[in-house]
Amino acid sequence: MMGDQNSGNPPLGEQTASHEVVPFLLRHSMGARRLRVALVGTYAPRSCGIATFSADVREQLMRHAGGMDIDVYALDGPDSGLVYAQDVHVIGAQKREDYLRAAHAINDSCADVVWIQHEFGIFGGTDGALISELVDRLAAPVLITFHTVLAKPSPGQRAVMEHLLSRCSRVMVMSQQGRQLLMSTYRAPGGIIEVIEHGAPDRPFRTAQKAKHRMGLAGKKVLTTFGLLGPGKGLETAIAAMPAILREHSDTVYRIVGATHPVLVARDGESYRQGLMAQAEALGVSHAILWDNRFLAIEDLLEQLECCDIYLSPYPGLDQSTSGTLSYAVALGKAVVSTPYVHARELLADGVGCLIEPNAPDAIAAAVNDLLFSPQRLLELQRRAYERGRRTTWPHFARASAHLVRNTLAARPQRVEPAVVPELAAVWNMSDGTGMLQHAVGPVPDRRHGYCTDDNARALMLMNVAKGITQAERMRWSGIYGGFLFHAWNPDARRFRNFMRFDRQWCEDVGSQDSNGRALWALGHTVEHSPIQELRNWAGRMVDDVMPRLNDLDAPRALAFGALGCCALLRGGWQSAQANERITLACETLTRLVTIHRRPDWLWFEQGLAYDNPRLSQALIEGGVMLGRREWVDAGLETLAWIMDCQTSAQGFFRPVGSESFDQRGLWKPFDQQPLEAQAAVEAARAAWMASGDEAWVRQAHQAYQWFFGANDRGVAVADIASGRCCDGVTPRGRNENSGAESILAFHLSHYALAAMNREARPYAKAGTDLGNSTG
Incomplete structure (x- = not known):
């Protein structure tokens, strides 16, 4: 519950000489304390690329960025049986209540930034919509990495993406194309989007000979693809290219390194891998294809990559915006033959790799054979890849990411000057001659929405207490705002109207109960606080006129507003037996509501919270003081302490x-x-x-x-x-x-x-x- 979040109050500031206000000095030096980042995504030991990336992010930021504590909130599939580290918070991807608990935990942790790794397949609900249950309840600024940005999303995918974009403070993508798609397809503001390329290990440049010897592959020309196996990787096309490659270079082997995707295994067993093996057997190339059916730890994976001459990345789909495997291959200085999907086009531009059309075995074979025929060209391509990869190494990634995290932080002003x-x-x-307009666009009044009694009641209350204006100004504006209230009263309907168009035509005959209660409050407030006697007299007489006709107000806030107005009326010296009766009715009703709705974790007047919540407690306190009812005061203080703790x-x-979250209960x-x-x-x-x-x-x-x-x-x-x-x-x-x-x-x-x-x-x-x- 939010009511458990109170960690105490800040010290009281020093009063100004005029005693008008207490200034507040906001001290916020990011160099003076560690940042707390809540990292949300799949996580090790889960076997998937985002889990590996999340683990790398945590490790590399803590190693290279410094000054950060990173809490992990790991998405887990149903019945995975995985055992996570003790400091990892687990979110059941299909369990709405887990997202709610995670939001509560993150808010309680004082996280400075929440960094979410987004991929549609890892979150529960239709199109991963359950992520909204978390994001909507986070108080800290949200940074989202979109690992995939779809050019042609379904309506559901678009809705999820646009909702997430509306909630986040910053966005990270790993390609320029991803950035452009977010702006053009999803209408994201470009100013919040930053491109940081996928990180990769930082190792010295080495040719493959020593690694081949260690792996028992000496004398072989080695092609490699690694990562979780599944449709969409293009492995069928690469296998289909092997006969043409072997005809020219019979000493070539193709190493397919990686476990079958666990979702595929759960659904179909190993039928996908078996289909690939059957394809190789039918083509007569099974002897040249080496399978390593494991999800490898990073060190093992790097060893496998180092023995590679050419890395194959034959994805058939060209919308792939991020490929961690491609980043690793380039960073280790491997010649790459790839289809021109988004990430490959950007990472392999300017001759860093060989781009070939998708679903084309002949193109793969031609590119591979050309490189194998020319060792010098192969070495040059490897060196170009290695040099390009220096821009994606983990230290580089960590520094860029730490900078992005700090830019996502809520800004903290260093100082607020003593307020006058x-x-x-x-x-x-x-304001104009009719009253105070409701809405504005920026600082400019928006006349399309006209006026309302609520705001003019508040404006009259301000004129009662405002400093620095002449008596004539006070009278003029009090007359305008008070005149609006006077005109708002509809004696036939026995109610105040609320909304008026700019052309001075009322939109309704009867305003809401709350607006009627607020109008009564403003009149009582005028009796107590206006320095102009004529206005006090006018307000008192109007209260005497309208209050008997408002006896059927029964909404909690309408009762509270009316009671506050009656307390002000009596404090102002106006005699009114009906005011006493209205205070009594309101306070008895409010105390009864607390009794009805009270639970061990819930001390409030209603089943949910709405707007102006403390007014209910305030009415009990002021009413109890006015009529000498200690039990009302105590109930008001108790409920006010609870709502202030919640807030x-x-x-x-x-x-x-x-x-x-108006009218909701809980988180x-x-x-x-x-x-x-x-x-x-x-x-x-x-x-x-x-x-x-x-x-x-x-x-x-x-x-x-x-x-x-x-x-x-x-x-x-x-x-x-x-x-x-x-x-x-x-x-x-x-x-x-x-x-x-x-x-x-x-x-x-x-x-x-x-x-x-x-x-x-x-x-x-x-x-x-x-x-x-x-x-x-």
Whole structure:
């Protein structure tokens, strides 16, 4: 559960002289600590190319890059019977719950980057779709290596690829063609894609003679193919070329090194290999084909390669974007005869190898015979391959990969300057004579979506507490935002409307329950906080008018918002028996909901989490203080502690429940993170602190506020003090650059709540109750 992730709170920063806010100093020096990388893919002892690659990545990064700890999460097939090392986390490829557990473990591990090795065949579900269950729940930035990039994907494959691309921060491919396909076929942004060629061993250049002697092949001309056997390798074509090769060079042997692919063995036994052997027998070349039916350890494999004169890579499919076997052969300085699949075209360009058409035994025979007839040309080709291979050796690969991992890290600002009062320019930018517009494209208001009561209620609340504006400005804008609420009231329907088009036509007769509760809250807030007496009087009279007609609001957040408004109304000195009744109804309902849904691992009002979650606890706390009901305060503090624990990352910063996981229970998705959630956490923590006096709530409030300035899962500042602008949230890729009304107002109101926390000394004590011993 996310509720187990709390690892404590960061220390409280120093207060500014004005006591307006507490600054947050983000210290993040990558040279001062080791990076933690979660590596996801198949892994040794599984017999497959990606498992070998994953094991090599871990070994080579730790050997050549330094400063990294790498945790392995290995995909395993059903009933494999494999025994992994104790430090390897195993994910059953077909088990959804294993992906969920792995995401939880990775998030708890404080991983800095999650590096996924992707191939369709290794993940469960249709087209490997179960990988989404993991990726969607990862908080750390995701780096994905696509080992295959299909030029003509099926609809399901395309959907999986595009979903993964939408979630990752960086992408690695091993060919330029792969990069181009990602951009053209899958619409991936080129700026996140990096090409790093497949790594290979770094060994001195040697001719094959000594190795042949050791292997009992002295005097032979040796052709080799290695890797897991299966259709698609082109072995049938290479065997078909052997009669023509043997006619010219009878001392030639073709060594086929590698076990049959385990998936084939499980399905068909060794029938594929037996078919190849039967083909060789029928062609009269079985005596010249040497089989080594093993999945070799690296040292054994390199020994096998060193005795090779010519390496054959006759893949019939030309979309193969990565071949580790080809990289190894080139790095060891072997002459290569290959079909022109993607990786081969790039690695063997400029005369590094011989490219021949696919499914053409005659072409293989001609190329091989030509090289064997000319030892000097063969040696030159081997030397060119060796020189080309220096660019793919493991030290080179490790340095490039470590650089990519570091570039995938969430950026961390070194310092946030002590905050002064945010400028209101962004608020004015989004406002006109009708009210505050809802949405923006970047910083530009998007009039297509018009206005809403929710945002204008928040804007009125901001005008009640904003600093640095004249009385005339405050009156003007309070009149506009308050006028929107006044016009939103529909007396015939006994409800506030919510959405209005830009042409001032209402989109509905009745707004949501939550928007009605928020309108009532804004009016109560105006009574308590507006410095303009006429506005306080207007708001109080409007509450008296509308509150009796809103008696049937019963949604949890609508009840909470209304109760918060009634508490503010009473604190502002407005006499209202109905306010007391509404607070009582809301708090009794909320406490009953906690009792209904409470489980050993679940302390909440609902079966899942939605938006503005801390408001439910805040309403209990403020209502309990106002009416002297200790049990409500305690329930509010307990549930708020639980939700704040859920929303604290293992690293100790604020991680709100992402909007993608609203109404879900359990392992939530961390994105998109929205400013509204940080505001709710700040203001609820302030209420808890004033009710209990526990300084831990001050730290919680600052932790949530610091989210605006980069203390989040992507290290991006979403708020700007100078303009007062706030972006719409944190996504898997970083910052959502749009800046709508809700986000801007959440930032400003969070600032003023935190500023008030630094000034006030538990003003709720004036309600006349002794709640000083309550704890958070």
